[in-house]
Each structure stands twice: as C-alpha cells, then as structure tokens.
Amino acid sequence: MSTPFYVSPEQIMRDKSDYARKGIARGRSVLVMAYADGILFCGENPSRALHKISEIYDRIAFAAVGKYNEFENLRLAGVRYADLRGYQYDRSDVTSRGLANAYAQTLGTIFTESGKPYEVEITVAEVGDSPADDQLYRLTYDGSVAEEHGFVVMGGNADPIAGVLKNEHDPTLDLDGAVTLAVKALAATPDAGEPRQILPTGLEAAVLDRTRARRTFKRLTADRLTTILGASAS
C-alpha cells in the first residue's frame, strides 16, 4: 500500500488561488465607476441575454466576471437575500454591506471547503442620496472583501483599464462623459498598445441613477450607447 503524499495547506490554498485567478483572467473585463448622478457599470459582453450586470434591489446592483454559471448562482442568491430582507423588515433595511457580507461568507466557505473554488470576481454597488453615500464592495473568489472608492475594474485585462481610470476618472462627470471614458478605458491594451475598437452592440452597460424614484437600476440600450458614443466621437 502506498502512502498518500503530504501536501501542505499553504500549497493547497495557493493551487486553488492560481486556478481561480486563471479562470477569471480568461474573461473580458467589467468596470464599475462613480459619476455625478450615481454609479455606472460597463463591460464588454456581446450577449443580449446572458448578463454580467444585474439589478439586486432598489439601490443595489451587481457586476461579475468569471464563470457564468457560478456568478449567476450568486446573483440569484443576492436577489433572494435582498427580497427576503425587504419583505421581512422594510425596503430601506436592505443594504449592500449586508449583502457583501453574505457573499463573502459564501465565497469563503466554498473556497476553503470544496475541491474547486468559484472562478468569479464580483462587485456589489449601492447608490446613496449623495455621492459621499455611494458604496462599492469588491469580492474575490476566496471571500475577501474590499471597500473601494471611485472605481473598480475586474477581469482579465484589469491593469491597463485601471491605468486609464486612475489618470482620468472624475466622479463629477455626467453620464455621457462617464460612458465615453468607460469605453475608452475598456479599449486600452497592455503595454500602451493601439486601443481596440469597441462597438456599442458589444457593450453591456447600466446605471444606478440616484435621481430615479425607488428602483434606481436602469440598463443603457445599444441605441442609447450609440447616441452617446456617436456624439463624443464627432
């Protein structure tokens, strides 16, 4: 009888992390950023039906990169968590902090206890009454949570995109300005190469708009994106 190999816990965790990171790096990036009237979500996604960006509750939305079936699972859980809370208590008692905690616990447990970690990275955003009350939480495959300010970039091509936003992001931009900047950032390539061409039909974009009553989430249609991007190009 052969003796099983000893593998140290550090090695197991490192292997799982590498595995998850590789999976996430294969996907296209999604960015989340603050603008004057709320929070903009924008990512490259040619599909009209399989969303990476979704509404969770009145003032809360969700963006994800990685493996579709895994983040879709988390999205369902988030909507159910939020609707249950809102029904049990009151609509105003549903917070992104509570949701981020529930996600963190779930992702952390999956990472340590199951053989295969989730290959996902998600952002939970909540729009407040004023820009100072906006909240952005970034969650990674192992359940770590970070509260971010200004913008979050997730996915394979995150560094060049974050590089553009670091220089140019301005939370007082209006919606048109924010969308234009988002598309410019998404088009950035590593090593400051020639930017790629991104068509409005290949984009998925949505906002949490604090000026809307009750449900603040709204998708930006391809027509709307064409208008915004067309105006900024000319």
Added chain:
Amino acid sequence: MAEDLGLHGRLPAHYTAAGTSSFSDFLSAAAPDLLPSRRPLPAGATVDAPHGTTIVAVTHGVGGSAGVIMAGDRRATMGNIIAQRDIEKVFPADEYSCVGIAGTAGLAIEMVRLFQVELEHYEKLEGNVLSLEGKANRLTAMIRGNLQMAMQGLAVVPLFAGYDLDRGLGRIFSYDVTGGRYEEHSFHSVGSGSMFARGALKKRYNDGLDEAAAVKLAVDALYDAADDDSATGGPDLTRRIFPVVMTVTADGLRRVPEDEVAAVVEAIVAERMIRPGG
C-alpha cells in the same frame, strides 16, 4: 440575519437553487413562517378586525390611449365602528398593474406586499416581466392559500387590473374567496358597496370613454356606493380625504395626484347639490 446563514455562515442551498423564480416558493423553503398561509387561526376562533370596503375599476379607450383605472374609497370599518378614515386600499402591483383590496384589511395588505415582491422578484430573476395573465394567476394562488381564514370570517377579495402589453388594452380580473379568477369586461366593483357602485357604473359606462371621463365615472360610482352603503366612505371635504385613483396605460402606472382627484370630487359634489341622486 444570523438565521439565514447556515453552517460556517454560508448562504444555505435554497438561495442558490435554480428552477424557480417565485418568491413564495423560495419563502416556503427559506422562511416558511413568513408565508401568510402558514399562520392559521386556532380552529373555531373568530376575531374582529378592520374591513376594507369598496373598490371600482373601469377600462377605457382603444389603441394608443387604452388603459384601465382603479379607485377605492378611504374607509375601513370594524362592526359599526369606523376603524380608519384614510386607509389606502389601491396599490401598485408593478409598473403595469394595480390591485385593490376589499375584506380583512390586515391580511389583504400583507397579501399585496407579498404579491408586489413576487412580481418584482420574477422580473429581476428572469429579466422580463410576467404576462398580465401570469400575474393574475399568481394572485389566485395567494387567495387560495387564505381559504381557511376566509372560512373563519377573514376573507380577502382583491380586484386586479392592468395594462396588457401584448394586446394593448386594459383588463380587469376579479376573484372569489376560493381563488376563482374571472375576467371582467369594461368595469367591475368589489366590496360592501359594490352592488350600488356596479349599478352606477352600468348606467353610465360607454365604450367611448377617455381617461378623464373614466376617472370621473369611477369617483361618481364610489359616491353612489357611499350614498347607500354605511361601510363605504364618501369624499371627506372637511378633512380633504379623497379616493385613491390609479391609472394604468402603455406609459405605465400613475397615481392621480390628490389635487386632480379633489377637483373631480368637487365637481361631483356640486352636481349632487342640484340632483342628489346623480
């Protein structure tokens, strides 16, 4: 919410289960004690609770201007007592439908809350809106769940109306206590004053109504209901309490602002000064 987080704080399996987009189905797995139907009265017991009274709905128009309006008086009664004089009994169900309630107010309001979450939950999970028939059927299931309470005197009888985006017209659905669902044409009314309201609607309704005329017709019918039914509240001009009126068209749901309803009510009261019977 510690009870939500199972072993090691992870969200339990039914949160991530695929296959259902119904909030009630999810509740029955995650928190069954929150379902109204899981909290029965002790056998044989009856309680006195506030009752909501009269709701009317009227469809109007064809083509682009088609829609439906719903209006309700503001009174809740408990036996011979007026339990509340400014209760609201017409609620938005979602962007294209509304629901009015008659019967036991507490149970009905809870049912409406669950119904609202049910519709929004489906919309968020599925990414598209339920058909109007689909919404009407969800309400059936909830009323059926309340049958035991209804047999102990706590019936809930809603009226559901909405704009059918596929057919481009306003539609009205009524229910019985067992959850039986019936589509009504042109107009309908439920609650203690419904007999008088329906009589008024029948005499004054015609196919050529526009939205403003339909609003006036509905408020007129409520006035007639209050005239003959002690449980229906008439317009309260001293306290400025007027019926709740909602309109649903292709543009979505809108609650008619109070000053617009006030103007309609004042015109009706002025007419009744000359002809009290309308």
